[in-house]
Amino acid sequence: MSTPKASRTSGAKGDPSAAGAGRRPTLMDVARRAGVSRATASLVIRDAPGPSSETRERVRQAADELGYRPDQTAQLLRRRNSRLIGVMFSAQEPFHADLIENIYAATEEIGYDVVLSAVAPSRGERRAVEALITSRCEAVILIGAREAYTTDFGSRLPVVEIGRPPNGTVFDAVHTADDEGAGLAVDHLVSLGHRDIVHVDGGERPGAAERRAGYLDAMRRHGLHDRARVLPGDYTELSGSEAARTLLDGGELPTAVVAGTDQCAIGLLIELRQAGVDVPGQISIVGYDDIRSARLAHIDLTTVRQDAQQLARLAVQAAVERLEGGLDGETREFSLVPQLVVRGSTGPVR
Amino acid sequence: MSTPKASRTSGAKGDPSAAGAGRRPTLMDVARRAGVSRATASLVIRDAPGPSSETRERVRQAADELGYRPDQTAQLLRRRNSRLIGVMFSAQEPFHADLIENIYAATEEIGYDVVLSAVAPSRGERRAVEALITSRCEAVILIGAREAYTTDFGSRLPVVEIGRPPNGTVFDAVHTADDEGAGLAVDHLVSLGHRDIVHVDGGERPGAAERRAGYLDAMRRHGLHDRARVLPGDYTELSGSEAARTLLDGGELPTAVVAGTDQCAIGLLIELRQAGVDVPGQISIVGYDDIRSARLAHIDLTTVRQDAQQLARLAVQAAVERLEGGLDGETREFSLVPQLVVRGSTGPVR
DNA sequence: CATGATGTTTAGATCGATCTAAAAGGAGTG
DNA sequence: CACTCCTTTTAGATCGATCTAAACATCATG
Structure with missing residues (x-):
């Protein structure tokens, strides 16, 4: 039932050294x-x-x-510019956490402050963004936005999206060349002798379409077009484990999987190992993002690294340049080159 | 090298419907x-x-x-109360994300707003808290604070800690009865016939001391005092996998482990399974927190559930009551009753 | 017709800082 | 001593809202 049992402990008095009537000093x-x-x-x-x-x-x-x-509020009110950058993110995404850390670092260097606004099941993207606008942010960085935003607020303040290429929006975009990244994963696997390579995708998630296209392109490039196979997913660990069960139930296993994210890859990895499948002995797995836990020894995931530091730095830089140069410039797109990080979850085909 | 290749895309004009000189209307x-x-x-x-x-x-x-x-800034400046509650949290902790979601929900109901401030490697707790104070929060909720805070700001505004019992601070505290929680885990394992039960602890982390004490107490209660064994850890997945290797290297495995957190338990689980150990066949594992991924089918972790919704709700409520009732009351402690959630990572001893 | 009650509107102070333009202080120069 | 020049300091306006207290209008009542 989890009923709270309140117990009283030591009373607190506490009096500021200044005799002031509890008022905060101005x-x-x-x-x-x-x-x-x-x-x-x-x-x-x-x-x-x-x-x-x-x-x-x-x-x-x-x-x-x-x-x-x-008092920051008073400062903000009077100053010409608030030097605040708003950041929308999802509380549950580990890669977003990596980005946020780097955004803090990047903004600090140039004397800007950060306002966070989380997206959660009970708090949609619009709500999160509204909160940023009303708190006087001069620019907004959207991490992993899924909804489509139009000019209704973009024309008023600079918006930079991290994680997906500009899809009809008018904002600056900073992202990794995801098609290329998925291609790297396939190339790596092919070079190890794999030919039956499956992709677990991210559906409509930011970047998923590019990763899927990159996978298909690479398969074609290697003459494996007829072996290409895409399983539906949504970037989560859960969708990884579901894909694993689909594969296990489907008779013969492929020899390799390119997952849409590290989380998805981890779901796959754990589920497969639990079913007694040897990774990478029987099947190789490649993730995407290079989140922290991908580096842990017991996971040790081969993955396509997105450079969180660069992504954060460029996003902040783009926002600030736009603030200083006005809004009249054309929208820009920064596409970072992904990097393959080979660890222990991939190996030569048997 | 990850050098950005900038490409220009469609230009954006965008003009607010109002012909105003670009100035935001007042x-x-x-x-x-x-x-x-x-x-x-x-x-x-x-x-x-x-x-x-x-x-x-x-x-x-x-x-x-x-x-x-x-303009929220102007409103804030003039209004008697800002109706803002600051929340300090760690970006990388999944359980913190659960709490934040619930804090958003709880504050919304009563017309308060939330200001987030993340703790990261490059951004210590003090920095994070500073940011909250300067942004006019009327009250502060600290999630998983590790440092000790004194009256220097506690006497000025209400502070509520989530996650650890009041340790000499003068703030309100909302937490789970962690000693009891660890006891539940031990009781459960003993009832399944286990006697060799190891605890991987959380060192100095919030709540770790209580969980350790609860484990030791329960072992004593069951007459297993001489079999009690505590391995050092720090709540992370990494420390779980390290503990697993310690156990594997130490000759005979215990028949069960009580981990300090779910993350630690997951580290243990994966590392052990990878080494060919059957969980729960050879060894049972109990986690702590009941984070989202503990519920996933492929993890399916037996764990001690902390009620994130209640924790969040009580913390918000305590903060608001203090705001409305003034600061003169005694400090309060809310201790929630933990709940054992039995899933697939525990089973009868062989 | 004065008086009071009621409902609506407003001038002006205020929150706590920054910014501008001018005042005050001091040193050097002819 | 009067003058400029430079450094240091300050009064007062300002940002965009809320709050207080008073003004104004309208109407019923004695």
Whole structure:
């Protein structure tokens, strides 16, 4: 039933060193304490030129003593630019987490701040994006967007999408050349002697169409067109394990699988091993993304690496350039070259 | 090398329907267009009593025509309360994602908004919390905090921790009775006939000490004190697979393992299966948390469920009550009762 | 007709910062 | 000493909303 049992523990008093009536200290308080004007205090706080080093010292000390923190809301309201970049992402996606970490790093370098807005079952993309707009973001980065966005807000502020090529939208796009990536996976497998290579795709997910096309192209290129086979999926671990069962039930196993994502590959891997299939002895598996857990020793997945750092950096850079150069430029597309990372889940065909 | 190849695509023009000089419309613009004062327009926009229905209509129409959206920053600055709740979390933790989804749902019901701030390798807890404070959150929820926080900001705004019992802090805490949870896991295994039960712990992580103590207590309770064995870990999948190798190298395997988290359990599971060990045939494994992927068919992990929805709901509720009731109350602790979920990773001892 | 009650509207202060333009202080120069 | 020049400091406007308190209009009541 999980009913909460509340128990009371040590009472807390806690009184800020400053005798102030619990009110959060403002710049005015700092200025008063340092014996200067609000304007001077402001200059010191944001390291602007003007104040003498002696004054600087006094103001800094006053700020420290009061535990002063600038009120971002007030700053935002007054400043010409908010220096905020909004990021929409999915809470459950490990690759999004990798990207977010790198976005934090990239924005920090250039003095921008990040506002996160998660997409969840109960919170659609539109909701998530609305929240970003109302919080004064100057630009928005959409990670793994699935819905189609039109100019209704794109014309007002720069939007950069990570993860899918521009599909009729008017925004900048940063993504990996997924067709090429899937091709790399197939090439690798063919070079190991594989000919029965199946692809588990991502349906409508961002980048899935390109990966599928890349797979089919590569199969054709190697004269294996008639052996190409695409199983439906949706990038998740669950869809990987389902694909595995489809394969197991289907009589003869292929000798290799190119999965739509690492998660899907992991689902495949675990399900197959559990059924007693030797990976990579009987079947080789290639993932896509190179998420953190793909690198773990017990998974040790051969995969197509998307460079999260570059993707993040370029997305941030594109957004900022657009902010500084105005919105009039043409939409741009950055397509990164994927890289094959060979680990232990692939091997020569028997 | 992953060098970006930029290619230009269709240019974008985009002009807001309103002919305004690109400036975002303000309440003043709406008021002017409707022929009323700013104050009246404000009342209409936020559905406050006062304006006649005729005026309401006129203002609403003007707002629509201009595409007016209230500026949250300005609202925040002026309003007495921001109705913002800050949430610190770790990007890479799946259970945190579950909590966040539920926090969104819980805050929405009561008209609060959420500000997220992620902890990452390059972004420590302090940084993450700083960001929340400066963005005017009225209260802060810390998910899985590891550092110790003192009164320096706790006395200024309500803080609720999810995931660990109050350890000398003065904040409210919402968590699962982890000692009891670990006990449930041991009880379950003992009832299946197991006696050699190992625990892979979480070191200093939130809740780890309690889970360890609960394990040891339960072992004692069952007269298995001398068989108790704790392997070091850190809640991650990696630490699970390392523990597995320690066990494999150590000669005779125990018949069951209680892992510190589901991720750790999954690491154990995969590593052991890969080494040809039958789970649950030769060894049973119990996880902790009941994250999404624990439920997947190919993992099918027996685990101790933490009720993410309840945790989230109580944390939000505690924060809001504190906001409304002032800060003078005693600190509270909500301890939820954990629940054992039996799935396929445990079975009778051979 | 004054008075009060009620309903609607508004001017002006305010939130906490930044920005602009001007004032104040001091040093150097003829 | 008057003048400019440079550095340092500051008053006051401003961002875009909300809030307070008062003004205004309308109508019923004694």
